[in-house]
Amino acid sequence: MLPNWHRFALHPQLARALYAQRFTAPTPIQAEALPLTMQGRDVVGVAETGSGKTLAYGLPILHHLLTEAAARQSGSVGRRPVRALVLAPTRELALQVSLHLNACLNTVTPDPKAESAAAEDPALNVASKKSKGKGKAPAKPAAPPARPKGPPAVSVAAIVGGMSAQKQRRVLGRGVDVLVATPGRLWDIVQEDDVLAEQLARLRFLVLDEADRMIETGHFAEMENILRLTLQHAKEDEIEPEFDTGMEEKKEEADSKEGVKDGEMQTFVFSATLSKDLQRNLKKRGRPRTWTKNGKAATTLDDLLMRLDFRDPTPAVIDISPEGGSVATLQESRVECLTTDKDAYLYYFLLRYPGRTLVFLSSIDGIRRLLPIMDLLQIPAFPLHSQLEQRQRLKNLDRFRNTPRAILLATDVAARGLDVPAVDHVVHYQVPRTADAYVHRNGRTARAQRRGFSLLMCAPDERRVVRALMKSLGREEELLEMPVELYMLDKMKARVQLARQIDSAQHRVRKENHDKGWLRNTAEAMEIALDSDFESSEEEAAPSKQKRKAADAKTANLKAELKQLLKQPLVAQGVSTRYITSGSVSVADEMIAGQYNETMVGLRKTEAGSDLVRAKKPKSKAVRQEFEEWNGIEA
Numbered sequence: 001m002l003p004n005w006h007r008f009a010l011h012p013q014l015a016r017a018l019y020a021q022r023f024t025a026p027t028p029i030q031a032e033a034l035p036l037t038m039q040g041r042d043v044v045g046v047a048e049t050g051s052g053k054t055l056a057y058g059l060p061i062l063h064h065l066l067t068e069a070a071a072r073q074s075g076s077v078g079r080r081p082v083r084a085l086v087l088a089p090t091r092e093l094a095l096q097v098s099l100h101l102n103a104c105l106n107t108v109t110p111d112p113k114a115e116s117a118a119a120e121d122p123a124l125n126v127a128s129k130k131s132k133g134k135g136k137a138p139a140k141p142a143a144p145p146a147r148p149k150g151p152p153a154v155s156v157a158a159i160v161g162g163m164s165a166q167k168q169r170r171v172l173g174r175g176v177d178v179l180v181a182t183p184g185r186l187w188d189i190v191q192e193d194d195v196l197a198e199q200l201a202r203l204r205f206l207v208l209d210e211a212d213r214m215i216e217t218g219h220f221a222e223m224e225n226i227l228r229l230t231l232q233h234a235k236e237d238e239i240e241p242e243f244d245t246g247m248e249e250k251k252e253e254a255d256s257k258e259g260v261k262d263g264e265m266q267t268f269v270f271s272a273t274l275s276k277d278l279q280r281n282l283k284k285r286g287r288p289r290t291w292t293k294n295g296k297a298a299t300t301l302d303d304l305l306m307r308l309d310f311r312d313p314t315p316a317v318i319d320i321s322p323e324g325g326s327v328a329t330l331q332e333s334r335v336e337c338l339t340t341d342k343d344a345y346l347y348y349f350l351l352r353y354p355g356r357t358l359v360f361l362s363s364i365d366g367i368r369r370l371l372p373i374m375d376l377l378q379i380p381a382f383p384l385h386s387q388l389e390q391r392q393r394l395k396n397l398d399r400f401r402n403t404p405r406a407i408l409l410a411t412d413v414a415a416r417g418l419d420v421p422a423v424d425h426v427v428h429y430q431v432p433r434t435a436d437a438y439v440h441r442n443g444r445t446a447r448a449q450r451r452g453f454s455l456l457m458c459a460p461d462e463r464r465v466v467r468a469l470m471k472s473l474g475r476e477e478e479l480l481e482m483p484v485e486l487y488m489l490d491k492m493k494a495r496v497q498l499a500r501q502i503d504s505a506q507h508r509v510r511k512e513n514h515d516k517g518w519l520r521n522t523a524e525a526m527e528i529a530l531d532s533d534f535e536s537s538e539e540e541a542a543p544s545k546q547k548r549k550a551a552d553a554k555t556a557n558l559k560a561e562l563k564q565l566l567k568q569p570l571v572a573q574g575v576s577t578r579y580i581t582s583g584s585v586s587v588a589d590e591m592i593a594g595q596y597n598e599t600m601v602g603l604r605k606t607e608a609g610s611d612l613v614r615a616k617k618p619k620s621k622a623v624r625q626e627f628e629e630w631n632g633i634e635a
């Protein structure tokens with residue numbers, strides 16, 4: 001059925017699922033990893049973002065468990081032990097991995113709505129339940145046979161923070177074969193669940209997905225604790241002889257055999273970015289002797305990986321990441337602008353190049369500030385950051401997934417691992433702090449061989465960071481620049497300026513109301529009567545009714561003005577809207593040919609990235625210094 005997959009001799013159920021999802025051939029990382037993982041080797045895989053790493057480790061796990069389940073047949077009762085643990089840095093990524101693996105157990109193509117429902121409820125996130133969803137069979141190829149009823153042969157479930165822990169415990173109680181988890185929540189549960197703790201010591205597979213990120217997200221201690229549990233008992237009891245017994249040689253001989261021994265745990269570490277040094281060290285290393293070498297806790301990814309319980313004496317390292325960290329189908333660019341103009345440049349970009357766009361900001365406050373402005377400008381944008389409730393995060397992700405031109409304003413919580421199909425553009429509203437973050441953010445677009453575009457917004461005080469960033473990626477060429485029609489940009493600035501004024505006026509009113517309400521509520525809760533002094537001082541402080549009325553009227557005027565502006569067509573310089581056949585640009589011709597930009601009259605419809613220009617040569621040092629001093633930029 002799928003000749004390109006034949007050589008891996010995958011379980012027929014997986015072959016059917018690959019066929020149903022039209023994965024006709026393995027991706028390069030899958031093609032390189034599968035022969036090793038299927039033979040019991042430990043693998044460290046580094047491949048560009050969106051290259052199919054999940055199945056590179058997922059298929060061998062599912063293959064093994066499905067084969068094992070077939071041999072087990074019926075009859076076994078009681079809670080099935082967890083056989084594979086996948087640790088992922090964020091809730092979204094864990095849920096996504098779990099859905100991806102489940103889709104390989106269901107031979108029915110998942111319906112995105114059913115998927116999101118399942119994602120909202122990890123208790124549903126097992127193969128048996130999902131198959132009951134209204135899974136749409138693909139039109140072509142023909143729908144495969146329905147799966148048999150009854151409990152799933154292999155179940156996958158996600159355990160993440162922000163969801164009902166009770167429900168997740170119930171899922172665990174039913175038996176989970178592949179557990180996908182974020183370290184924080186898993187550690188909470190493990191501490192109260194001795195059975196689970198015991199099971200983690202007998203895993204057949206351990207996966208660290210986006211391992212480097214887990215250290216950044218403050219999960220370090222929990223992850224270390226969990227990894228400690230996965231050290232298998234026999235090893236902990238092993239006493240290292242202090243003198244030469246000749247045993248060591250024999251052991252080394254046995255160890256030099258590739259792969260893990262039968263039934264032992266296989267470890268997979270996957271990421272889009274793993275330092276070359278670390279990869280070299282991993283190749284050279286032997287097994288860890290003791291967990292807490294020097295009695296110190298691991299603090300870096302290098303430490304952590306060096307402490308992993310690789311059972312394979314020579315873990316295979318597959319690195320097919322592109323030089324400089326960029327994907328071939330990705331077009332990168334930058335635009336230089338003042339910090340205060342970034343909103344206008346972003347607005348310009350969104351109108352000039354419509355498409356599903358993921359905008360990365362470095363702070364939650366930044367998102368909170370930008371969101372109402374986008375709203376006032378009638379740009380549909382959704383936030384994604386760690387202070388949103390989990391349900392809200394999933395809802396926003398879902399909306400972003402299902403709205404073709406949606407905008408997602410996200411912090412780096414969304415940078416890694418998230419697989420939203422067809423993200424057209426990534427915008428770095430602020431320069432990311434590390435080169436890895438830059439690569440991972442960009443990795444949300446240009447996935448699975450699709451084209452993608454990224455724009456780095458660079459303020460004068462960020463130039464130095466950008467230079468360092470490019471240097472650490474080994475880039476010699478500067479990023480190409482996105483050209484901007486300055487005439488059009490001015491119009492954007494006027495609109496943004498109005499939106500900001502309205503927002504700050506509304507914000508003032510909201511804050512006043514909030515402060516007043518807060519005082520009253522607190523006083524009420526504490527059963528304190530606010531005395532007349534307080535009331536009168538409040539009255540004094542509060543703007544008079546008249547003042548408020550005037551302020552409200554001003555805001556209403558501003559709103560009306562903005563509404564009016566938004567209604568007006570954005571016309572490029574040199575274009576007459578009255579006589580669209582005249583002027584320097586033949587708008588009519590382009591309209592007829594469907595080549596015009598929908599919101600910016602007179603500008604051709606072009607894809608982002610198709611009109612990039614080489615950056616201007618840097619000014620001579622003296623001139624630059626003068627410019628920087630003049631602009632108050634630190635030398």
Ligand SMILES: Nc1ncnc2c1ncn2[C@@H]1O[C@H](COP(=O)(O)OP(=O)(O)OP(=O)(O)O)[C@@H](O)[C@H]1O
Nearest residue numbers: 023025026027049050051052053054272417419448
């Ligand atoms: N063999 C295949 N053929 C076609 N598409 C595939 C194949 N394997 C995976 N995909 C699709 O490619 C997309 C990216 O896969 P995946 O999320 O595993 O990438 P990744 O390498 O883990 O990315 P990241 O590093 O960003 O997490 C997914 O939508 C997946 O369904």
